[in-house]
Amino acid sequence: MRRNGVAEVGRIRGLRTGVGACALALALAGCVATPPVAAASLDTSSVTIAMIPQRPETPDLGVFGQVKDTTRGAGVPNALVQIRRMSSTGGFVVATATADGSGNYQTDLPMAATAQYVAQFAGTDTVAGSSSPSVTGGVTAQVVATPNKTTVKHKHAVLIDVQLVPARPGTPVVLQWYVHKHWTSVAGATLNSGGDAHLWVKPADKGRYLYRVLWAGDAAAGGNNSGPISIRAT
Secondary structure, three states, X not given: OOOOOHHHHHHHHHHOOHHHHHHHHHHHHOOOOOOOOXXXXXXXXXXXXXXXXXXXXXXXXXXXXXXXXXXXXXXXXXXXXXXXXXXXXXXXXXXXEEOOOOOEEEEEEOOOOOEEEEEEEEEOOOEEEEEOOOEEEOOEOEEEEEEOOOEEOOOOOEEEEEEEEOOOOOXXXXXXXXXXXXXXXXXXXXXXOOOEEEEEEOOOOOEEEEEEEEEEEEOOEEEEEOOOEEEEEO
């Protein structure tokens, strides 16, 4: 082999590549090339979510579901689940829960207006994360408006008792009159500590009048109205 010849240059170029180096080492010292180890694939998962029916008299919302390893067909024990309330900007986490040994989780949400919710599982070292389909849940207030009379002489007053369930003291209710094919606000009141209010109407002329009481809602419960209240003035 010539030190300054072509053979020496080829030997140096071969040493500068992994193949050339290993080939030379195999020839000289029995080098064994080790193939790269493929990363283990994660199991897939699924998440379910459900809520108790909307019941105005219940201040909290029960949330439950399961995180499942769909590759193995079993629940993911101790899975950490985030309950996210969806919005136009992506939503925000309102509660977290830890699943039991079978992957089942359960938690409560504070009373809130109706919205879309999802359950999210971030995943583990062996199971990939996933999100549930969205569900609708929340509390819609019930507005109960009761007149003390349904027939009255015109220009005489009728008292309408208002009750909101669940109670939202300090929030306003509005009395509306259906006139010219539109609901028009004619009076208002503020709910007291028991969630009650009193409104008065006085039909000016003979005829049938339709009223309703509207509560617009807040962050804790969705708004609603009482439905039509029919009063006949004679």
